[in-house]
Amino acid sequence: MKTVNHNFQRRSPLMACLLAAGLLGNIAFADAADSTGAVGTAIDTSMAAMTKEPMARFNGDGTLMRPTGYREWIYIGSPLTPNDMNNGKAAFPEFHNVYIDPASWAHWKKTGEFRDGTLIVKELLSVATKSSFSGNGYFMGEYQGLEAMVKDPSRFPKADSYWGFFRFTTEDHNRLLKTSKVVPSSACVSCHAPNAQQDMVFVQHYPVLRAAKGRGEAGTGGK
Numbered sequence: 440m441k442t443v444n445h446n447f448q449r450r451s452p453l454m455a456c457l458l459a460a461g462l463l464g465n466i467a468f469a470d471a472a473d474s475t476g477a478v479g480t481a482i483d484t485s486m487a488a489m490t491k492e493p494m495a496r497f498n499g500d501g502t503l504m505r506p507t508g509y510r511e512w513i514y515i516g517s518p519l520t521p522n523d524m525n526n527g528k529a530a531f532p533e534f535h536n537v538y539i540d541p542a543s544w545a546h547w548k549k550t551g552e553f554r555d556g557t558l559i560v561k562e563l564l565s566v567a568t569k570s571s572f573s574g575n576g577y578f579m580g581e582y583q584g585l586e587a588m589v590k591d592p593s594r595f596p597k598a599d600s601y602w603g604f605f606r607f608t609t610e611d612h613n614r615l616l617k618t619s620k621v622v623p624s625s626a627c628v629s630c631h632a633p634n635a636q637q638d639m640v641f642v643q644h645y646p647v648l649r650a651a652k653g654r655g656e657a658g659t660g661g662k
């Protein structure tokens with residue numbers, strides 16, 4: 440099957456040229472998605488491998504490497520706060536597709552807690568269209584960004600509940616960064632800490648997490 444092209448909608452022709460010529464250190468979604476030849480064979484995405492590997496990979500300078508392969512992890516939900524329901528100025532107008540790494544999901548099912556090492560990825564998608572053959576609504580468009588949070592007491596001993604927050608999207612939403620420094624806690628934690636239902640995560644908005652919390656296989660659907 441042909442790889443879907445995840446070009447950014449807002450990418451300029453100049454940016455496209457620079458990227459095609461490999462002149463920028465960072466990569467765009469199209470480039471990440473299209474490089475299947477090398478990536479597809481190099482990374483073992485079997486569930487067995489994914490539950491063994493530490494999913495958050497840090498560089499020597501403490502920056503987090505951009506997670507890969509997360510669309511094959513556990514998908515927990517897609518919150519959306521569209522512009523037209525927020526006076527045209529939503530803080531986060533995109534769809535948020537959220538994933539948790541497989542080992543942390545297994546731990547969540549068993550204990551109802553986020554284990555040390557939990558990696559949660561939030562992928563941003565534009566609202567493409569507001570009507571389809573089923574009726575009016577909000578339908579996903581293009582990939583527009585990537586954020587992540589990692590729970591790690593050894594790396595973030597002073598952070599609230601030991602979570603580090605990361606942003607891999609450039610300000611213009613045109614490119615993805617290869618690495619991210621931890622974002623100062625005022626930018627993210629200030630909202631997550633008081634409002635998220637459990638351990639800095641907005642569990643209240645993820646039915647997949649709520650259903651499986653400490654319930655083992657009983658919470659995985661159809662049981």
Ligand code: HEC
Nearest residue numbers: 518535537561586587588604605622626627630639640641
């Ligand atoms: C004004 C409040 C607010 C701020 C500021 C904020 N977030 Fe969130 N974040 C939310 C809400 C609410 C959700 C869940 C619903 C949604 O995605 O809209 C969320 C979800 C997330 C998730 C998915 C896991 C979860 O907890 O639900 C990640 C990852 C995330 N945010 C990262 C970040 C990062 C990184 C920053 C800082 C750059 C940030 N957030 C700043 C409110 C905020």
